[in-house]
Amino acid sequence: MSLKFKNVYLQESASVVGPYEAEGPLKKYFDKKYSDLYFGTNSWEKAEVKLLKESLELLLKKSGINKEKIDLVIAGDLLNQITASSYAGSPLNTPFLGVYSACATSLEAMLLAATFIDCKREKNVVIATSSHNMSSEKQFRNPTEYGAPKPMSATFTATGGVSVLLSDEKSKVKVESGTIGRIVDYNQKDPFHMGAVMAGAAADTIYRHLTEMNRKVSDYDLILTGDLGKYGKEILIDFMNEEYNIDLTKNYNDCGVILYDTDRQKEVQAGGSGPVCSALVNFTMVLDKLKKKELKRVLLVATGALFSPTFVYQKENILSIAHAISLEAVE
Amino acid sequence: MSLKFKNVYLQESASVVGPYEAEGPLKKYFDKKYSDLYFGTNSWEKAEVKLLKESLELLLKKSGINKEKIDLVIAGDLLNQITASSYAGSPLNTPFLGVYSACATSLEAMLLAATFIDCKREKNVVIATSSHNMSSEKQFRNPTEYGAPKPMSATFTATGGVSVLLSDEKSKVKVESGTIGRIVDYNQKDPFHMGAVMAGAAADTIYRHLTEMNRKVSDYDLILTGDLGKYGKEILIDFMNEEYNIDLTKNYNDCGVILYDTDRQKEVQAGGSGPVCSALVNFTMVLDKLKKKELKRVLLVATGALFSPTFVYQKENILSIAHAISLEAVE
Numbered sequence: 001m002s003l004k005f006k007n008v009y010l011q012e013s014a015s016v017v018g019p020y021e022a023e024g025p026l027k028k029y030f031d032k033k034y035s036d037l038y039f040g041t042n043s044w045e046k047a048e049v050k051l052l053k054e055s056l057e058l059l060l061k062k063s064g065i066n067k068e069k070i071d072l073v074i075a076g077d078l079l080n081q082i083t084a085s086s087y088a089g090s091p092l093n094t095p096f097l098g099v100y101s102a103c104a105t106s107l108e109a110m111l112l113a114a115t116f117i118d119c120k121r122e123k124n125v126v127i128a129t130s131s132h133n134m135s136s137e138k139q140f141r142n143p144t145e146y147g148a149p150k151p152m153s154a155t156f157t158a159t160g161g162v163s164v165l166l167s168d169e170k171s172k173v174k175v176e177s178g179t180i181g182r183i184v185d186y187n188q189k190d191p192f193h194m195g196a197v198m199a200g201a202a203a204d205t206i207y208r209h210l211t212e213m214n215r216k217v218s219d220y221d222l223i224l225t226g227d228l229g230k231y232g233k234e235i236l237i238d239f240m241n242e243e244y245n246i247d248l249t250k251n252y253n254d255c256g257v258i259l260y261d262t263d264r265q266k267e268v269q270a271g272g273s274g275p276v277c278s279a280l281v282n283f284t285m286v287l288d289k290l291k292k293k294e295l296k297r298v299l300l301v302a303t304g305a306l307f308s309p310t311f312v313y314q315k316e317n318i319l320s321i322a323h324a325i326s327l328e329a330v331e
Numbered sequence: 332m333s334l335k336f337k338n339v340y341l342q343e344s345a346s347v348v349g350p351y352e353a354e355g356p357l358k359k360y361f362d363k364k365y366s367d368l369y370f371g372t373n374s375w376e377k378a379e380v381k382l383l384k385e386s387l388e389l390l391l392k393k394s395g396i397n398k399e400k401i402d403l404v405i406a407g408d409l410l411n412q413i414t415a416s417s418y419a420g421s422p423l424n425t426p427f428l429g430v431y432s433a434c435a436t437s438l439e440a441m442l443l444a445a446t447f448i449d450c451k452r453e454k455n456v457v458i459a460t461s462s463h464n465m466s467s468e469k470q471f472r473n474p475t476e477y478g479a480p481k482p483m484s485a486t487f488t489a490t491g492g493v494s495v496l497l498s499d500e501k502s503k504v505k506v507e508s509g510t511i512g513r514i515v516d517y518n519q520k521d522p523f524h525m526g527a528v529m530a531g532a533a534a535d536t537i538y539r540h541l542t543e544m545n546r547k548v549s550d551y552d553l554i555l556t557g558d559l560g561k562y563g564k565e566i567l568i569d570f571m572n573e574e575y576n577i578d579l580t581k582n583y584n585d586c587g588v589i590l591y592d593t594d595r596q597k598e599v600q601a602g603g604s605g606p607v608c609s610a611l612v613n614f615t616m617v618l619d620k621l622k623k624k625e626l627k628r629v630l631l632v633a634t635g636a637l638f639s640p641t642f643v644y645q646k647e648n649i650l651s652i653a654h655a656i657s658l659e660a661v662e
Contacts (some may be wrong), residue, residue: 001402005453043645045641046645046647047640071332072511077433078412079639079641080411080412080641081409081411081431081433081637081638081639081641082431082640083637083638083641083642084535086514086637086638086650086652087637087642087650089514090514090516090650092513094513095510095511095512095513096511096512096513096514096652097430097432097439097442097443097511098430098431098432098439098637099428099429099430099431100407100412100413100429100430100431101428101429102412108428111428112428112443115446115450115452116446118450119446119449119450119452121334121446121450170457179426180403180426180427180428181426181427182424182425183417183420183421183424183426183427185421185567215382234544274451303422306412306414306418306429307412307414307415307417308410308411308412308414309411310376310410310411310414311376311414311418314374314376314377316377316418319417319418319421321417321427
């Protein structure tokens with residue numbers, strides 16, 4: 001069943017991004033921008049660790065909280081053995097839980113953080129996630145041949161680190177409810193069409209959330225999936241209509257489409273992806289609009305593809321999952 | 332702070348193992364044993380998925396619970412992108428949370444399960460983990476040269492799948508408290524001496540658990556780390572004595588040493604490892620002894636090395652973490 005939270009508030013967030021995100025339509029919302037993908041390091045993996053670590057440091061600074069006051073860090077990322085999170089989280093010296101839901105990781109972390117806080121088991125909980133375009137390319141698509149074309153349905157892994165502080169202290173944005181996703185298998189096999197892979201998981205979670213919470217699509221000002229991209233977004237709209245007779249055409253969008261200007265930034269193809277993609281939209285612009293009450297209630301639905309290159313080579317289906325969190329502007 | 336649980340009970344567990352475990356001293360405790368590492372499949376990865384899936388099926392059968400009654404599955408493993416857990420967990424069609432703490436994964440999952448149950452957010456929660464000797468060798472040590480010797484401090488990844496059902500219904504074994512680990516960095520760099528890497532994390536968690544719970548070593552009939560192996564075990568004993576003046580010589584042992592007969596089964600070198608190693612001891616023999624009240628209170632301290640081959644190649648330190656759970660025989 002979906003989880004209802006009584007006293008969980010989003011306190012602050014911090015974001016660090018790479019050049020593609022810094023040139024995109026959300027640039028004014030990011031705290032720190034780098035003009036190349038090295039971030040002053042000499043490997044893509046170290047670059048990813050650095051940007052996540054910097055987002056954690058920035059979060060502490062922006063929220064004026066001492067690291068000794070952090071009770072728990074929950075983090076995850078795409079790098080094998082979620083190493084960006086472990087290496088970036090290590091200096092905080094706090095209890096740490098590693099999580100993995102591919103690109104839905106940030107909301108798995110938030111569901112857990114909200115549960116710990118609402119049950120008064122922990123007070124100040126930080127969630128964090130990252131991705132890096134080149135560390136992902138290297139890991140998932142190595143060898144990346146020069147000039148090898150990708151189909152237009154392929155998405156572009158976003159580069160960035162996002163950290164968010166949650167606690168039971170009243171703020172302008174409440175974490176009101178959430179739905180833990182189920183693993184969905186729609187016989188998808190194309191790693192260059194993640195939108196198609198993940199749309200089924202988004203549909204399952206949105207439907208379950210609305211049903212279990214006894215709500216309608218119109219109870220939300222905005223429903224935001226992430227990261228289906230422009231084709232996956234269309235698939236979800238069609239699927240929700242055909243399967244559940246639910247109309248998503250009015251107040252729905254996808255973080256993979258919002259993060260970049262897909263007309264101008266041709267290299268992103270169908271849009272952004274990676275665990276940080278939805279976090280870079282949800283915990284910057286969306287958070288800002290909730291704080292200003294331009295949005296009253298938003299349903300975040302982060303989507304993730306559960307697979308590995310090894311399983312793709314072995315011709316297994318690509319599974320997917322989506323977790324949902326409902327955020328509300330506090331009156 | 333350590334977590335105290337009021338109404339969390341361990342209902343049932345199920346285990347599936349490979350040939351090395353089936354020939355070890357705990358053989359009578361395992362539910363299903365295979366005589367080769369293929370498990371009837373044609374890849375090491377599919378073999379790992381199969382053994383975890385079978386442990387989940389066995390768990391449902393042994394506990395007489397219908398899969399529709401399972402509210403949540405929390406699982407993780409070593410395979411890149413925790414794919415054994417995702418593929419094995421998918422057929423259950425339940426809400427699913429992927430977790431990762433390397434070989435400490437089972438207790439991260441149990442800490443979360445206990446929190447959800449104790450806070451009355453979920454009723455029946457299944458935790459699951461696996462490892463497979465050859466899928467690990469292939470992933471972490473590829474290319475594995477013929478005849479390449481390993482130092483005696485190297486451990487042997489256990490092959491198996493373990494699933495455990497927890498709920499708020501009173502049973503013979505209570506999940507009484509737990510401590511979420513911190514990431515520890517003791518400047519360790521040798522991937523062939525994981526015992527040395529992880530001993531520091533075990534020490535940190537045991538010390539924090541005892542301090543935060545205001546307990547002594549003698550409050551436990553048994554303290555069980557997993558999976559330090561025989562050298563790591565000695566390092567922990569020395570370290571606890573020197574650093575904290577705590578004597579672990581009387582009621583302490585390590586799951587990596589218990590799972591195999593290290594004198595007879597020479598191939599395991601310093602002992603067992605992998606996420607399933609401690610689970611194959613904790614949720615079979617230890618559980619049995621708690622049910623029979625041969626043990627009254629046990630502190631499980633699963634240890635994990637947080638790293639990846641990529642970070643080792645880049646000469647980064649190998650980090651580690653340990654999570655603790657206290658189990659009690661119910662009067």
